[in-house]
Amino acid sequence: MKVTLLGAGSWGTAMAAQAARHLQSGDVCLWSRSAGQLEGIEKTGENTAYLPKVLLPQELRLEADFQQAIERLSADDLLVIATPMSGLSETVARVLDAAKHSLNIIWLCKGLEPITTLLPHQVVEREDRLHSRGLQHQYGVVSGPSFAQEVGSGMPCALTVASRSADLCGIVQAAFHHGNMRIYASDDLVGVELGGAIKNVLAIAAGIGDGLDLGLNARAAVLTRGLAEMMRLVKAAGGRPETCMGLTGVGDLILTATGDLSRNRRVGLALAAGKSLPEILKSLGHVAEGVLCASAVADLATRLGVEMPITAMMGDVLSGKLAPDQAVKKLMGRDPTVET
Numbered sequence: 348m349k350v351t352l353l354g355a356g357s358w359g360t361a362m363a364a365q366a367a368r369h370l371q372s373g374d375v376c377l378w379s380r381s382a383g384q385l386e387g388i389e390k391t392g393e394n395t396a397y398l399p400k401v402l403l404p405q406e407l408r409l410e411a412d413f414q415q416a417i418e419r420l421s422a423d424d425l426l427v428i429a430t431p432m433s434g435l436s437e438t439v440a441r442v443l444d445a446a447k448h449s450l451n452i453i454w455l456c457k458g459l460e461p462i463t464t465l466l467p468h469q470v471v472e473r474e475d476r477l478h479s480r481g482l483q484h485q486y487g488v489v490s491g492p493s494f495a496q497e498v499g500s501g502m503p504c505a506l507t508v509a510s511r512s513a514d515l516c517g518i519v520q521a522a523f524h525h526g527n528m529r530i531y532a533s534d535d536l537v538g539v540e541l542g543g544a545i546k547n548v549l550a551i552a553a554g555i556g557d558g559l560d561l562g563l564n565a566r567a568a569v570l571t572r573g574l575a576e577m578m579r580l581v582k583a584a585g586g587r588p589e590t591c592m593g594l595t596g597v598g599d600l601i602l603t604a605t606g607d608l609s610r611n612r613r614v615g616l617a618l619a620a621g622k623s624l625p626e627i628l629k630s631l632g633h634v635a636e637g638v639l640c641a642s643a644v645a646d647l648a649t650r651l652g653v654e655m656p657i658t659a660m661m662g663d664v665l666s667g668k669l670a671p672d673q674a675v676k677k678l679m680g681r682d683p684t685v686e687t
């Protein structure tokens with residue numbers, strides 16, 4: 348089978364390496380919008396800007412031509428959109444415009460669309476209505492606890508593919524379930540996508556708590572009550588709350604909120620140290636999806652009548668309405684309530 352990945356950031360590069368290690372030489376192709384970046388990878392064998400110190404398999408094909416990257420795929424192959432959430436709608440629209448037959452399409456981004464508060468699969472459905480020209484594409488998402496640096500280095504990892512199509516789940520497993528990567532299948536798109544979006548916001552909250560030296564009790568409280576917020580929103584949005592107890596919910600929450608490789612956690616630590624958000628994002632050099640989606644999650648929760656105090660407070664901190672220590676005081680000052 349052939350696989351094309353669109354987007355050569357940390358995650359697209361790591362997943363391209365994972366597939367290329369096990370599929371036939373030349374069958375996995377990584378496309379980047381920057382031809383210069385691909386030239387650098389060609390020369391050094393590494394994606395130095397996004398995944399340093401990971402030697403990429405020689406079997407990986409690099410492609411700067413978008414049309415070629417799509418046209419090489421048959422209806423049995425797999426297309427992976429590996430851009431951040433901000434690039435999803437534009438990229439899927441380009442893919443659908445370029446497609447000459449039906450495709451198997453997955454995305455790897457974690458977040459919600461700002462303003463509309465749409466989940467990734469809802470963004471894709473909107474673009475499908477506008478661009479599919481009657482072609483019946485299959486869609487899904489891959490999510491779960493996965494630092495690109497570890498996956499790029501071939502360390503063990505377990506992920507979930509969620510799709511309404513069991514056939515697509517099988518295609519994704521054929522592409523990535525090898526060696527040190529396990530891929531579990533699910534049909535709960537809402538649960539999987541909301542888990543991936545909300546854990547990033549909670550990782551920022553955990554980073555703030557740790558940066559302010561609030562202690563391990565506080566971290567456990569944020570994660571547990573944050574998980575309760577996630578389960579409530581998933582249920583109200585039509586997903587299954589029990590999905591939150593799996594890899595894409597609590598699994599990814601533990602990883603991102605406690606692992607210092609997390610960009611979202613590092614944003615929280617830096618906010619607690621008194622740095623400004625623009626300064627933090629500039630020095631990060633990578634996307635931290637929780638920054639962009641905290642307000643969207645809070646807005647969706649308000650619309651669905653779901654109480655999410657930690658998430659709402661993070662929205663206020665990230666939009667500059669509240670200082671991190673004020674947010675802690677407000678959370679601790681809430682009225683007593685039952686544990687649900």
Ligand SMILES: NC(=O)c1ccc[n+]([C@@H]2O[C@H](COP(=O)([O-])OP(=O)(O)OC[C@H]3O[C@@H](n4cnc5c(N)ncnc54)[C@H](O)[C@@H]3O)[C@@H](O)[C@H]2O)c1
Nearest residue numbers: 355356357358359430431432434455456457494495633634
């Ligand atoms: N890095 C990880 O460990 C990891 C793991 C799992 C999921 N993710 C998710 O994957 C997504 C991508 O993250 P990343 O870590 O690769 O980000 P990154 O910041 O490392 O790289 C982003 C890449 O996307 C490219 N890009 C941005 N907008 C684009 C567009 N419109 N068209 C084409 N390319 C575009 C950039 O040029 C860059 O190469 C995020 O939603 C992230 O939450 C990341």
Ligand SMILES: O=P(O)(O)OC[C@H](O)CO
Nearest residue numbers: 491492493494609610611
């Ligand atoms: O580095 P982060 O915070 O974007 O997290 C990366 C992945 O989503 C972890 O699963």
